[in-house]
Amino acid sequence: MSLKERFRFLGRRFGIPERAKWSVLPGGHINATRRARWPEGDVLLQRVNPAVFPDPEIPCRNSALVLAHLAGKGIPTPQTLPALGGATWLREEDGCWRAFEFLADHGGAEKTLARAPEAGRALGAMLAALEDFPASQLAPALPGYHALDHHRAHFAAHREAEQALGPEAWAQHRELEAALGPAPLAGQPRVIHGDTKLANVLLPLMPGLEPVVVDFDTVLLGTLAMDFGDFLRSVASPKEQREVEEQGALLARLSAAGAAFLEPLGPVGEACLPALAPAPAAMSWMLAQRFLTDHLEGDRYFAVTARGDNLQRGLATLALAHRLLQLAPALGKALARP
Ligand code: GN1
């Protein structure tokens, strides 16, 4: 059965009628996501990828637990749509399937960069609401996820990396390695989202609605620096492409978005400031190595449309990490300003 047919087949099990019109939702690198629309309904159906998540039920369970916790605290969350028998997700041979109501009055924050502070505030509020979530309820969805050492070791094992990157990118990589030190993402352990890119914050397209944070599959015990750094890396380059932007303009955008992110966290954020300034560079450097490793290993993890996509993403993300490293001292100062 083709993926298209699988979506229609699973769609019926979530109550999506034959007459629904389907469209593919692009953007994610891992899971397959489609939207089904008919006069009385609008649903997002998603297959969690078992080639990436060793047990795809784990992210489904973790995410359901966290969504219930957030909803209980009045944080706007995506509405889960159970399957016809009442199950929150369906475990199939080709992955784990689940559905949400499609939020047609919201749009991904990556489409309106000027609204990045709004997205940051929503992420900060979500993190603050996770402070009392019992981490013991979470199972690890991906071994080594957000473990910089793990990704560094995998990348370093590829002797052909230097040649594949070329002299300029290789020099950037070595400079980042020397400057960031052994543990640039360290900090007080706390439950974090784990994928705080702009596209995972849906902003309202009309007045009277609240932003909604989505994609809790990677929720884990991590540090504030990880979610903060990943957010600002995405604000700097939401499409993971080489961007041409004057450093001053970039710094102003990052400071505004970063300050908004920290605001709902109160003094917690302030105490962490020195560790937070290099975090965007560190998260970008880690992601670059993940893309590059996947390229060198034949694109088994991040979806590509053509051979070379992960190399391009990796090189662009590495160049970004290098720019973010140069900006780190100024970013630290800008965030510390009262
Ligand atoms: C992946 O699939 P998506 O786009 O939600 C990745 C994140 C990366 C992100 C970069 C489970 O997320 O870690 O930051 O791509 N998720 C996983 O766009 O590896």
Ligand code: MG
């Ligand atoms: Mg994700």
